[in-house]
Amino acid sequence: MSAACNHLTVQPSELSFPFKLKKQSSCSLMLANNTDQHVAFKVKTTNPKKYCVRPNSGFLLPGDSTCNVTVTMQAQKKAPLDLQCKDKFLIQSVVVSKRIADKDDITAENFDKAAGNLVREFKLRVVYVHANQPLSVVEGSKEEEEEEEEEEGSSSSRAAVVVALKEKEEYAIQRQELDPEIDRNNGGGGGGSFSMMFVIFI
Missing domain, CATH: 2.60.40.10 (Immunoglobulins)
Known part of the structure; x- marks a missing residue:
């Protein structure tokens, strides 16, 4: 016009x-x-x-x-x-x-x-x-993406720690279950434990 x-x-x-x-x-x-x-x-x-x-x-x-x-x-x-x-x-x-x-x-x-x-x-x-697409919205989106990435990174770290703890806990439980069986099989003595290790080595 x-x-x-x-x-x-x-x-x-x-x-x-x-x-x-x-x-x-x-x-x-x-x-x-x-x-x-x-x-x-x-x-x-x-x-x-x-x-x-x-x-x-x-x-x-x-x-x-x-x-x-x-x-x-x-x-x-x-x-x-x-x-x-x-x-x-x-x-x-x-x-x-x-x-x-x-x-x-x-x-x-x-x-x-x-x-x-x-x-x-x-x-x-x-x-x-x-x-x-106003600049304020674009900037807000970038900031949100960065925050989400940081949260994802920290979440991944926490998840890794939880997995490691669970594995350690399961290992400890298995150890407790296996130790009595090893003691029974070897007569409950330290020598039996040495014999068992020696057999495994052979």
């Missing part, structure tokens, strides 16, 4: 940012010259610390020339309630002299209404949209 402000056509008519916690998000604007004259533009916002606009000013040659403007929202630590945003952008445009050959030639005086300049303005609102 596009909108016209006499000098320029602005597409889209609002800035939509996929909102992701702790991650930058960008969207683009396309400005098109509707006149047969040189038109300078400037992009302003109500929250300049939050957004980076490149380029934030420039000029367009006559004959449907266009300019792409990228607006980047800095990483946000908190999500606003219901993802509602009150930030707004303002695009100002004014016809300038043909002598302007570079955006550095454009000054604040060009947009001074008091000086008699015919400045056109177009306002854009900011809209946050739900991202497919």
